Amino acid sequence: MMSFPDGFLWGTATAAHQVEGGNSNNDWWAWEHADHTRCEEPSGDACDQYWRYPEDLDILVELGFGAYRFSLEWSRIQPEPNEWSTAQLDHYSRMLDACHERGLMPVVTFHHFTNPRWMAADGGWANPVNADRFADFCAHAVGVLGDRIGMACTINEPNILPLMGWLWGLFPPGIEQDLDGYQKATHTLIDAHAKAAAAIKAGPGDFPVGLTVSMNDWIAMPGAEEQLEQYRHAHEDVYLETCRGDDFLGVQAYTRGRVDEKGMMGHEDGVEVLPMGYEYWPNAAAGALRHAIDVTGIPVYVTENGIGTDDDEQRIRFLRDSLTQVAACIDEGLDVRGFFHWSLLDNFEWAFGYRMRFGIVAVDRTTQVRTIKPSARWLSEVVNTNRIA
Numbered sequence: 001m002m003s004f005p006d007g008f009l010w011g012t013a014t015a016a017h018q019v020e021g022g023n024s025n026n027d028w029w030a031w032e033h034a035d036h037t038r039c040e041e042p043s044g045d046a047c048d049q050y051w052r053y054p055e056d057l058d059i060l061v062e063l064g065f066g067a068y069r070f071s072l073e074w075s076r077i078q079p080e081p082n083e084w085s086t087a088q089l090d091h092y093s094r095m096l097d098a099c100h101e102r103g104l105m106p107v108v109t110f111h112h113f114t115n116p117r118w119m120a121a122d123g124g125w126a127n128p129v130n131a132d133r134f135a136d137f138c139a140h141a142v143g144v145l146g147d148r149i150g151m152a153c154t155i156n157e158p159n160i161l162p163l164m165g166w167l168w169g170l171f172p173p174g175i176e177q178d179l180d181g182y183q184k185a186t187h188t189l190i191d192a193h194a195k196a197a198a199a200i201k202a203g204p205g206d207f208p209v210g211l212t213v214s215m216n217d218w219i220a221m222p223g224a225e226e227q228l229e230q231y232r233h234a235h236e237d238v239y240l241e242t243c244r245g246d247d248f249l250g251v252q253a254y255t256r257g258r259v260d261e262k263g264m265m266g267h268e269d270g271v272e273v274l275p276m277g278y279e280y281w282p283n284a285a286a287g288a289l290r291h292a293i294d295v296t297g298i299p300v301y302v303t304e305n306g307i308g309t310d311d312d313e314q315r316i317r318f319l320r321d322s323l324t325q326v327a328a329c330i331d332e333g334l335d336v337r338g339f340f341h342w343s344l345l346d347n348f349e350w351a352f353g354y355r356m357r358f359g360i361v362a363v364d365r366t367t368q369v370r371t372i373k374p375s376a377r378w379l380s381e382v383v384n385t386n387r388i389a
Contacts, residue, residue: 003387009105009338010383011067012060012360013304014049015112015156016076018347022045027120027172028113028350038170040353048368049347053095056103056344059370063380067105069303069340070095071112071156072145074119078137081118089144096148105150107303107340109212110138110196112156113171113350119227124173125185125192127302136193144201149207153250153303154196157214158189159239168325170351190242197246212250212303212383213239217287221265228259232291239256240295248337249296250303253288255281276356282318286325289336296346299335301328304342308349308356315360315375323388341379345370 023045032042049056060068076088099106101146119130126355138154146354164171166181175181197209217234220228243249255278258265267273272280285305292300307318322340330336346359354365360376382388 001321001389002324002331004327005330006386007337008386009067009301010065010100010341011069011105011107012065012344013069013107013337013340013342014071014344014347015109016071016073017043017046017112017114018343018349019049019345020045020073021048021050021373023075023114025079025117025229026073026114027117027124030117030120031172031174034174034176038174040355041346042095042353045368046348046364049345050091052368054098056361057098057104059372060344061373063376064384065104065380066383067107067150067338068099068151068339068344069107069109071109072141072148073114074111074134074137075114075116077141077143078116081117081133081373081384083138089141092141092145093148096145099150100148101218106148107153108145108149108152109153109156110134110141110200111154113161115172120172124165124325125188126166126181126183128184128188128191129206131188131192134192135199138196139199139203142200142205146200146203146205146207149205151207152200152209153212154200154209155189156191156212157252158193158211159186159235160185160214161189161253174362183342186238190239193239194242194354195286208247210246210248210250210298211239211243213243213292215251215284215288215292216255217252217253217281217284218291219256219258221258221260224260226262227263227337231259236291237295240292243296244298246296246298248299248301249292251285251300252304252342253284253302254307255279255284256287276352279313280307280318282321283325285322286329286358289326289329289334293334301338302336303340306342306358308352308358310357311334312373312375315373316378319375319379319382320388327388372382 162185169176349356
């Protein structure tokens with residue numbers, strides 16, 4: 001039996017574009033509908049959570065969670081460079097109030113992969129000026145919402161945006177092998193985090209502010225240790241190093257990365273491969289936590305961990321093994337303060353559309369009816385007892 005400390009924060013996470021529906025003013029909506037898109041399907045109504053969030057929050061209360069991580073949709077709040085929507089800020093105000101009414105800590109992500117169309121049209125993250133524009137957005141939003149925010153994440157997985165947008169072509173702007181664009185976007189995003197964190201801190205409210213980073217459990221084959229460090233530094237450590245003065249770091253880990261002298265390796269024979277195309281690796285979160293704390297020296301939360309699968313028993317197995325390793329990290333003395341399962345709902349999984357099911361709650365694509373899965377009940381038992389039986 002593995003236990004978690006008193007006050008350990010249990011939550012689930014979603015992102016606005018993946019669950020709200022109808023976010024037609026951002027670059028992802030445009031990308032989903034473009035002729036050259038590599039998306040399997042458009043997001044459409046998503047999970048209709050823009051209107052159904054009270055039902056979803058009630059599910060979290062029923063399951064015993066203490067926190068809900070969700071994101072603000074920048075393109076709703078600032079539809080044009082010089083226009084701000086009071087109505088949309090009122091919407092997110094109501095979401096925050098609804099969390100507090102139910103005893104849930106609202107953990108607000110200010111940017112989760114989507115940009116207003118006007119920002120994308122002006123170079124997106126490859127344009128350094130957009131760091132200041134994002135900071136302005138954060139200052140405006142926190143000015144209205146800040147007194148009710150429990151924790152804040154500036155940018156979700158900034159390291160994924162340049163990788164997918166400028167090297168692999170799976171995210172907007174859909175460019176492949178543009179190393180210059182990748183580097184420019186990386187520098188802008190690092191700058192954007194620093195400026196956004198300062199803007200959020202300067203607003204009303206008194207809550208911790210941090211960054212979330214996509215991380216792997218990295219493994220080097222004999223003789224490839226130096227190459228591993230190069231890969232990990234370029235993809236993760238450049239962001240971790242800039243977080244050393246932050247209140248916390250959000251670690252988001254799903255699998256491992258193996259490196260030999262030739263570079264990134266494929267799947268190891270005999271290891272399960274998930275529908276997303278990567279290895280089933282429940283040690284990912286623990287390996288990432290150890291490295292994150294080693295580099296940053298600040299408190300950490302697992303702000304995303306889970307698997308996309310149609311096999312809910314496999315999800316339970318993954319969570320049991322992953323959480324056992326997270327608990328072991330805590331027993332080692334590492335300052336790990338919470339765990340957020342990705343995701344609450346089966347939602348729009350970016351270029352993969354709705355085929356990947358990460359949720360502990362199923363969503364009927366026609367009726368929007370929510371169905372709590374056995375994995376949610378299993379995780380609820382962990383949450384309510386603060387231990388893994």
